[in-house]
Amino acid sequence: MGMDPFASCALTLPVRRDVPLRPRTTWRIGGPARWLVTPVDAVEIAGLLANWPDHLPRVILGGGSNLLISDKGVPGAVMDLTQAMNRIYTITESLNADSETLVHADAGATTQALAHFARRRGLTGAEFLAGIPGSVGGALRMNAGAHGGEIRDLLVEADLVDPAGRLHVLPESALGMEYRHCGIDAAWIFTGARFRFRPDDPERVRERMRAFNARRRRSQPLAWPSAGSVFKNPPAGPKAWELLDRAGLRGLRVGDAQVSEMHCNFFINLGQATAIQMRELIDRARERVAEHAGILLEPEVQFVGWE
Template sequence: MTAAAIAMPAAARLPPLRGRVQAGAPLAPTTWFRVGGPAEWLARPADLDDLLRLLRELPDAVPLTVIGAASNLIVRDGGVPGVVVRLAPRGFGAVEAEAGGVVAGAAALDATVAEHAAAAGLAGLEFLCGIPGTIGGAVAMNAGAYGAEVRDVLDWAEVATAGGLRRLSNAELRFAYRRADGLARRAVVVRARLRAAPGEPAAIAARMAGIRAAREATQPVRARTGGSTFKNPPGGARAWELIAAAGCRGLRRGGAQVSEKHCNFLVNTGGASAADIEGLGEEVRARVRAACGVDLEWEIRRIGVPSP
């Protein structure tokens, strides 16, 4: 069923918000791939109270999807039924450095949090400058890069639910590889505290510069891409090595291509559809399975319904 097919029922049940609510909102321009259909309803709550009202009053039968910077996301061509929530920096993007850490809103960019920590002479969060996305998404998927993950530095996260605001500890979030099993369905991360330690500003800046240079040198950062496509499988193998061994580097489907620079990245070379990108990813999985006997698991999140 497409988003348009169920627009009227969801509209009738959407609670009034002070923030912006848009019907049939295009999502493709917000994603790094620049593909995909519209949201049936796109809600940008004004603040925490607005978000809590939405979660409290939205009927459970209406689908709810939360997106952040949409940097690691495929929106399918048929659009996303129900309500898509996107937290705006104005209400959810504050970043404050304090003794021993940084408290950041879910809409704050990971790189921005790393920069705030560096400006305050706090070390340990440099890895965030190499992760394209927001803190909310980083907590939800236990994002990691360059030898560190969110679970290594997180003290707590505040989560909005239909029952109110909860503060979950690192242990309660039950982090695993690229996921937080302790996050309930329809729960929305709104704020998090990340540990950091006093450090030498010059050394912190040098580490961040090194991460940025390494990312520029090895990843297609200037292309329309969605970041790492597949999780590294258990056992120490790297997804990109398996993809290369299966002969998939440069493989194309429509306007989608496996990056020549880093073959765990898919890119929109121009004119790709979401179906092209997802279909190419599935072809890569099939070839790796046939060549290496390994089932690669998607790291990129895929939402919505296919085009009719």
């Protein structure tokens, strides 16, 4: 595939080839993208999808904070919304202390930017997002959450493009959002969303964010490249980290991939970990927990470019 597969699409931004993805992931692992496209808006994405070359694999990249990209990378096209689709703005202001403010965020905006946008305007509800890396699109796809909150709690409606290139606006109730899961087909792309917030004193909002972030710093190995929690918590019973700990996995290493000593569900890159090493560590951990506790943990991280 030597020629630009999107040459006929009249894109606003150029298509780049052989782009390293490693620096675009929080794990600092993974090979290059054969093609990288950075669309500027939903209409451009719709045009791309309507004309998508047959058999060209497609991956949507957000902040790369929940991805294990293979060492060979992505043999197709990676679509990056974070470069040119990252606006956040208020749609309606609260008129009194009880009313809600509606905020729009593009899918490529960071969840941290959304949290701080809300804080600066004295809006509560997004404090839990301040410590979650990545983009709004990735958070919607994963129904990201922490400290008792999830992004679906704030979500009013989302803008999506389906694989045929049609635009949709769907209410939160139509998205099938559950714990770290969204029911929308993985081939659909989130391009933006509206969120609702209630007014609060900006200082109190800031204090809650600080407390959440302090709790994270105490319990998570934030100095090392990671993808956050590797496994989802089982629906009932012990948390994933407890199962990993009880199975004796704390500190286990495969090459430079290591189960964090500080938090067993964080697997860290000690420097030069490859995707193969990290994958082997994940598989081994999964097998050991299955043997030890009879529970098959489900990975939360998404595997990209492994087919």
